[in-house]
Amino acid sequence: MILVLGSTGKIGRELVPALLDRGAHVRALTRDPSRARIDPRAKVAAGDLDAFDPALLDGVDRVFVLTSGHGSDPLAQEQAVLKAAAGVSHVVKLSTTGVHFGQTDPISLVHAEAERAVREAGPDWTILRPGTFMDNRFAWLPAVRGDGVIRVPEGDPASALVHVRDIAEVAATVLTGDGHAGKIYPITGGEALTTRRQVEILADVLGRRLTYVEEPEAASRARMLGYGWPASAVDGIFELKRQSAGKEEIVFDTVRELLGRAPLTFADWAREHAGSFA
Template identity: 70%
Template sequence: MILVLGATGKVGRALVPALLDAGAGVRALTRDPAKARIDPRAEVVAGDLGVTEDLPRLVDGVDKVFVLTSGHGRSGAAQEAAVAAAAASAGVTHLVKLSTTGVHFGQQDPITAGHAEAEQAIRDAGPAWTILQPGTFMDNRFAWRRSIITDNAVYVPEGDPSSALVHTRDIAAVAALTLTTSGHEGQTYQLTGGEALTTEEQVAILSEAIGRPLKFVEEPEPEARERMLGFGWPQSAVDGVFDLKRESADNESIVFDTVQRLLDRPALTFADWAREYAKNFSA
């Protein structure tokens, strides 16, 4: 039995069916099973990783755990350390953690530092471990949806770096592989797409996919911050994004061949993603 944390999130929603298709038993965690849309073949359980008393019940009878939390910085690291400890006590044999390439590059922003701390907790817990370190998700470009629908425009901070964006289905496919086959214990895998694209190139690809022209607008940081705050983001989240951007600027364009090497196929492209989700950018 494999426990999937974050089963309704960007990676988890693709990972659960991938594991089931591979013949694995899956226990999918969600805070509200009544609202969750999870593959009916999975065992769906309710729980909150912030409530440590829930953890023994969640890991009982589980062999492996996909570790992903919604917390950031120290809060996420504390949750993941608690999960690792509970899993070790329950006899779990393998932990697979979703982290970030920022740890590989030694970034010091709060988001990356939290993942680095959590990685160490996973390594120290006792069970075998595998660490997945993806770069920027293609799904992050859903943040452009509002301005595309209202203004036919994409607003980005000045100096936004080129990025080797990775499709969440590729991350899920690698996670499923590491959870259902041997030989990945003690490995740390950096995951990116197969090419680095400038933000302007991404906008052009998305424009072609949705079938209408889009303006590409670079904003000074103060204006970009105000726009994010207008989305309802807390100040700490906005600060974290800009800290991360500054730290990762020189690393985002680095391409790793891990997806192709492990899955024996090319990584999905941003054009694939844009065609898949084009309808999401229409009113």
Template identity: 65%
Template sequence: MIFVLGATGKVGRALVPTLLDAGADVRALTRDPAKATVDPRADVVQGDLDTADLPALLDGADRVFVLTQGHSTEREAAVARAATRAGVTHLVKLSTTGVHFGQTDPITRAHADAEQAIREAGPAWTILRPGAFMDNRFAWRDTIRDENTVYAAEGDPASALIHVRDIAAVATLALTTPDHHGATYELTGGEALTTERQVAILSAALGRSVKFVEEPESAARERMMRKYGWPAQAVDGFFALKRESAQREHVVFDTVERLLGRPPLTFANWAGENAAAFPYHYRG
């Protein structure tokens, strides 16, 4: 049995059906099964890692996909300890490429500490370190809907964005085959694209031209807090991460193609699949 934490998140939503399609038995954790969208073939269980009876949740599981809300070192360390006591034999941890590059921003430091906890827990482990997700571009929906415009902070770097289905495919390989114990994999898409180029690709998928606007960081911060409701601490953490990763987001790793035997999915693939999520409601 494979126990998937973060089953309703970006990666989890892709991972659960991919594991099931591979023939695995899957237990998926969610805080509210009534509201969660989880593949009905999975065993969906309710739980909050801060209050749950971890041994009970882990009972019968032999492999665990580790991803917790807020990338909490303590939560992931607690999961690792409980998994060891429950007899789990393999932990697969979702981390970030920032750890590979030695970044020191708070998000990356938390992942690095959690990686260490996973390695020291006892069971076999695999670490997956993806770069920026293509799904992050869903953040553009509101301004495309209202203004047919994408705003980006000045100096936003080119990024080798990765499709979550590629992350899920590699995670499935790690969770269902024995050849990846003790491995650490950096994961990116196959090419680095500027934000302006991403907008052009999305425009082609939409069949209309979406405007691209660069704005000062101060304006971007205001937009994230006022329009998107981000707390100031989260905005600070985001920009700290961006500053640290700016010189490295363009780096392309060949891991996806090497492990899966095919090229990574492209941003054009992602844009075509998700075009319906970006309508424009003209308000003239």
């Protein structure tokens, strides 16, 4: 049995069916099973990482550890799971390329600390370090549905964006296969794209005119605060962007090496989600 944390999130909702398709038994964690839409072949379990119940690990031999980027205290949550999971055989942790590049922004630092905890926990471990998700571009939804003007902060770095399904497929391969203990896998898409190019690709796929506008950081910051995001989270995002400039464009071959196929492209992602942007 594999326990999947974050089973309703961007990666989790792709990972659960990918594991089931490989014949694994899955226990899918969510805080609210009544609202969660989880593959019916999985066993859904209610639980909150802020008060982790060790009984969630009964009969579990492998754990996929993912905490929300917006969680209350992701490090404390992961430490609680690891403490309870000392007897499982293998833990797979979802981290970030920020750790790969030694970044010191708050998000990467927390993941670096959590990675250390995973390595010291006892069970076999594998660490997945994905770069920026293509799904982050859902932030453009209101602009695309509205006036078609996509505002991005000045200096937004080119990025080898990755499709969450590729991350999930890598995770499923690691969780159901052998030979991955003690490995650290950085995961990106197959090509680096400037943000302007991403907007052009989305416009081509949607058959719509979209206008790319760079705005001063202060304007982007004000907009994010307007969404109700905490100031510390907004600061963290900008610090991460500053530190990942010139690094986010690095392409890693992990998807091809582990899955034997090319990574999904941003155009694939745009086609898949064209209906949502309409």
